[in-house]
Amino acid sequence: MKVSDIMTTDVVTIRSSATVAKAATLMRQKGVHALVVERTDELDAYGIVAIGDIVGQVIAFGRDPNQIRVYEIMSKPCVVLNPSLRVEYAARLLTQSNLHSAPVIQSELLGILSVSDILERGSSIENPRELLLVGEIEALSEAAELVCEDKGPNSTACAQAWARVDALQAELAHQHSVSLDHVASELFYEDYPEAFVDREYDAWCSG
Structure with missing residues (x-):
């Protein structure tokens, strides 16, 4: 599932010159926790003002929201998301940045996540990425063995097939924050050391 599958396309925006009081009113009226701050021109960056900015920088200090402008408390440039990004990576980016929301941008404003x-809209609870990766690794490993049996263990097709398995193993290990002692291709080439040597020699000769 990608960001574009679950993002909100009806984005509530505000000008940077608007008062914080207006921003707070707009948030209450629209039932949102963040507003995207409009650009001044096509080369300008988008900004964002969140409920936490209002509470933490205005209300917490007893400041008058009618005297404070959005540009004084907004984040600009702000963290943005690509619509084709996996939801898991978007979740990681938001939490690591301590953000509740981020605009979705690809040349122009497409939505907010x-x-x-x-x-609420994602499927990660019912279908966690971890289980999907395990299934994909098993399926690709079986496919790689068939390719290598058909094309030969020293073939380019065989190496490419195992490279795909290695990539998914690395992704799973990254999600778990663990180290891999061996990737699938290394275990495979332990049974075909001559093929591994040939591949290393070809790589060295090609520079």
Whole structure:
């Protein structure tokens, strides 16, 4: 599942010159926790003002929201998301950046994604990426063995097939924050050391 599958396309925006009081009113009226701050021109960056900015920088200090402008408390440039990004990576980026929401941009503003969207609209609870990766690794490993049996263990097709398995193993290990002692291709080539040597020699000769 990608960001574009669960993002909110009806984005509420505000000008940077608007008062914080207007921003707070707009948030209450629209039932949102963040507003995207409009650009001044096509080369300008988008900004974002969140409920936490209002509470933490204005209300917490007893400041008058009618005297404070959005540009004084907004984040600009802000963290943005690509619509084709996997939801898991978007979740990681938001939480690591301590953000509730981020605009979705690809040349232009397409939507906004929040951690609430990820929980409520995503499928990661029912279909965690971890289980999908395990299944994909098993399927690709079986396919790689068939390719190598058909094309030969020292063939380019065989190496490419195992490279795909290695990539998924690395992704799974990254999600778990663990180290891999061996990837699938290394275990495979332990049974075909001559093929591994040939591949290393070809790589060295090609520079």
